[in-house]
Amino acid sequence: MARKALNIGMVGYGFMGRAHSNAYRKVNNFFDLDYVPVLRAVAARNKKKAEAFAYSWGYESVETDWRDLVKRNDIDAIDICTPNDLHAEIAIAAAKAGKMVLCEKPLARTAKEALPMVKAVEKAKVPNLVWYNYRRIPAVSFIQQIVASGKLGKIFHYRSKFLQDWTISPDVPQGGAGTWRLDVEAAGSGVTGDLLAHCIDGAIWINGSIDSLTAMTETFIKKRKHADTGKMQAVGIDDASAVLTRFKNGSLGMFEASRYARGHKALYAFEINGEHGSLGWDLHDLNRVAWFDHTQPSNMRGWTSILVTDGDHPYLGKWWVPGLTIGYEHSFIHTVADFLEGLSTGEKVGPTFRDAYETALVCDAIIESGKTGKWKKVAGK
Numbered sequence: 001m002a003r004k005a006l007n008i009g010m011v012g013y014g015f016m017g018r019a020h021s022n023a024y025r026k027v028n029n030f031f032d033l034d035y036v037p038v039l040r041a042v043a044a045r046n047k048k049k050a051e052a053f054a055y056s057w058g059y060e061s062v063e064t065d066w067r068d069l070v071k072r073n074d075i076d077a078i079d080i081c082t083p084n085d086l087h088a089e090i091a092i093a094a095a096k097a098g099k100m101v102l103c104e105k106p107l108a109r110t111a112k113e114a115l116p117m118v119k120a121v122e123k124a125k126v127p128n129l130v131w132y133n134y135r136r137i138p139a140v141s142f143i144q145q146i147v148a149s150g151k152l153g154k155i156f157h158y159r160s161k162f163l164q165d166w167t168i169s170p171d172v173p174q175g176g177a178g179t180w181r182l183d184v185e186a187a188g189s190g191v192t193g194d195l196l197a198h199c200i201d202g203a204i205w206i207n208g209s210i211d212s213l214t215a216m217t218e219t220f221i222k223k224r225k226h227a228d229t230g231k232m233q234a235v236g237i238d239d240a241s242a243v244l245t246r247f248k249n250g251s252l253g254m255f256e257a258s259r260y261a262r263g264h265k266a267l268y269a270f271e272i273n274g275e276h277g278s279l280g281w282d283l284h285d286l287n288r289v290a291w292f293d294h295t296q297p298s299n300m301r302g303w304t305s306i307l308v309t310d311g312d313h314p315y316l317g318k319w320w321v322p323g324l325t326i327g328y329e330h331s332f333i334h335t336v337a338d339f340l341e342g343l344s345t346g347e348k349v350g351p352t353f354r355d356a357y358e359t360a361l362v363c364d365a366i367i368e369s370g371k372t373g374k375w376k377k378v379a380g381k
């Protein structure tokens, strides 16, 4: 059976450019799908580097201006893998040109910047998706299914953190390749949009909308050299954020993100406590779910560790045999698989731009509450 081509045009070839390209190349080897991604072109400003990337990953051609990519008739979907300040302009232009849009997270620098993107893809009626990839780590998908089944009963607590330690030195510059995340102009916010946004997306998906919150944010290093100007400039990003939330379902949330947690490289972890049990997960042991089942007889109760590798766990039937683990990159392959499946069924695959806009509203409320110290009602999406 011939598959239908989904012609991909990717913008940016950094960390996510590689993660997505790998996913496009692998997906049809493991998933039975009507569509096959075809790597038509990659757009980046440096032609030589773009050509080297195209050669490594099998892209047919390169463009040095993303606008030329968006204009091309042989492209069906634009995949945005650039720093955050470019997401809005590219996504809106792509939607206006009738292209599907897959955009890296956070959707934009602020919710205000994100809203026209949501409107553009909805007006153009084009399939759209934001790469909150952690949803599709099988253990995380499994937790979402357990909570949705009602097995935990009433949820009381959702606590989540994302910790790193790579910006503690005052010598790390802001701006430029590799350190654009420290420049508020490029990133929009600091750890809130970069790291905590993953925790918020997961929380909303698993536990529903956040009603209100209060946050503490801090910028530990106030001035850094800017890689573009060479001058010491005020730092506009949040280096750490700590947030208390009330969910619409009545449960309480606690969230924390930092790039100053010495010893932690990418510790994304969360725990949920419900009436009948608790669930926990962390990225450093990503194939396992911690599970406490209070419905067991009292003398048999205890935390158990479920190895999520069986054929009846989410996505695992497509991979190896029970007991054999998969990794970080598979979350991107699963994202592409679901997106392609959605094209066949016509069903929306989340998180859509509208879903990611809700996360952006929460992130904006965190930044504002961090400044004012006041509780904030989260605006409706």
Ligand SMILES: NC(=O)c1ccc[n+]([C@@H]2O[C@H](COP(=O)([O-])OP(=O)(O)OC[C@H]3O[C@@H](n4cnc5c(N)ncnc54)[C@H](O)[C@@H]3O)[C@@H](O)[C@H]2O)c1
Residues within 6 Å of the ligand: 011, 012, 013, 014, 015, 016, 017, 043, 044, 045, 066, 080, 081, 082, 083, 084, 086, 104, 105, 106, 131, 132, 133, 177, 178, 194
């Ligand atoms: N889903 C995740 O877990 C995850 C992880 C990392 C990054 N991200 C997101 O992915 C996006 C990219 O991050 P990254 O880590 O890949 O960054 P990166 O710095 O590794 O790559 C960014 C790429 O964008 C390119 N670029 C910059 N300006 C451009 C322009 N005008 N035209 C074309 N290309 C341009 C750069 O040359 C580079 O290739 C960000 O929005 C980030 O928040 C998501």
